[in-house]
Amino acid sequence: MIDGLGPVRVRSLLEHFGEPGAILGANRSQLEKIHGVGPELSNAIVSWEKDVDLAGEMKRIEQFGCNVVIQSDEVYPAHLKQIYDPPIVLYVKGELSTRDKNSVAIVGSRLTTHYGMEVARKLAHQLAYVGVTVVSGGARGIDTAGHQGALAAKGRTIAVLGTGINLIFPAENAELFQRIAAQGAVITQFPFNRKADKQTFPIRNRIVAGMTLGTVVVEANLTSGALITANMAIENGRQVFAVPGRIDSPRSKGCHELIKKGAKLCEGAEDILSEFEYLFPGSNRPDAMNDAGSLPALTLSANEQTVYDVLDNEEKTTDELIRLSGLTASPVSVALLGLEMKRLIRQLPGKLFVRNN
DSSP states (O other): OOOOOOOHHHHHHHHSSSSHHHHHTTTTTHHTTTTTHHHHHHHHHTTHHHHOOOOHHHHHHHHHTOOOETTSSSTTTTTGSSSSSSSSEEEEEEOOOOGGGEEEEEEEEEEOOHHHHHHHHHHHHHHTTTTTEEEEOOOOOOOHHHHHHHHTTTOEEEOOOOOOOTOSSSSGHHHHHHHHHEEEEESSSSSSTTOOOTTTTHHHHHHHTSSSSEEEEOOTTTTTTHHHHHHHHHHHEEEEEOOOOOOTGGGGHHHHHHHHHTOOOSSSSSHHHHGGGGOOOOGGSSTOOOOTOOOOOOOOHHHHHHHTTTOOOOOHHHHHHHHOOOOOOHHHHHHHHHHHHSEEEEEEETEEEEOOO
16 A cells, blocks of 8 residues: 555565564665665655555455455465565455366457357356356456356356455446355455556456466457456466457457467367366366266256266267257257266267267
8 A cells, every 4th residue: 555565575575574564664774775665665664654544444444344365365366476476465355265276367358249248158157167266357348248157157256356346347347246256256456445547457467367277368459458468377377268259350359369379279168178177176176076986976967967868878969969958059068068077978079979988
């Protein structure tokens, strides 16, 4: 909350002084021995009580019903700690979980197409269904669709804000943010009442990219902020995926540019999961196999059981499974993905499916 004092300088100060209280109690000469701390910043730290309403902030936190997470807390996002400038604190409405280490970002344009919205919802639904936390920025367009898809699958989703946690932006997402907080978390590094500006969104984007295993760009033009998130993911050594679109659509240009530069082309959730499957511990997978290698009772949804029952050792296409199961295309697709993750079936080249022996 001290103007000009960001995560990197705070980390340097903590390494020298040991604890926050010692920083706030230091004099100017002691502070200016630290690299990056000049007279202006040291003066701001020494006189912090003139500008920072700490008691008021603590009261706002209590009244709003959120909590503050710091890097030493178990639920602080594990991957976020690994970036160059992880936030010193996160304001959290809802709950973070250690399960969120298996998370993927879904981002894209605010001005989107019907195709982009449907793809974002479908990818988020499939990822959340198999236990992956979907992270996005809570903005209009692709972000909103990603959160909606995860919520529809009754999975976890996290919205990272570019404002104080008490500010709803965009205003029409007020109800969505409430649902996200109930089924995951709404988080920010900004204090109460901090409004959005040109600086806050790139700061927000680094959290989205930094706390996830990879970033999926669904739809973006060449100037979209989603490309900033993708570049931050690359800088942090994370995987980037891009969904192809129409070659004559400006909103696909950003994705196509990412693919040209080496992003993995993403046509479905399996393209994402295949990159990270080895990282997912069995305990974090829904309905995981037990030590004996068999599934515990009642692990399949009704649709999964229906699709499994019509499969055997003979290869079948998705169209055949739709016909034999009596289900529509979307439930069959979700059921097949769930059965694959549970090791009950496997997909062969040509989009053919068979039971595992």
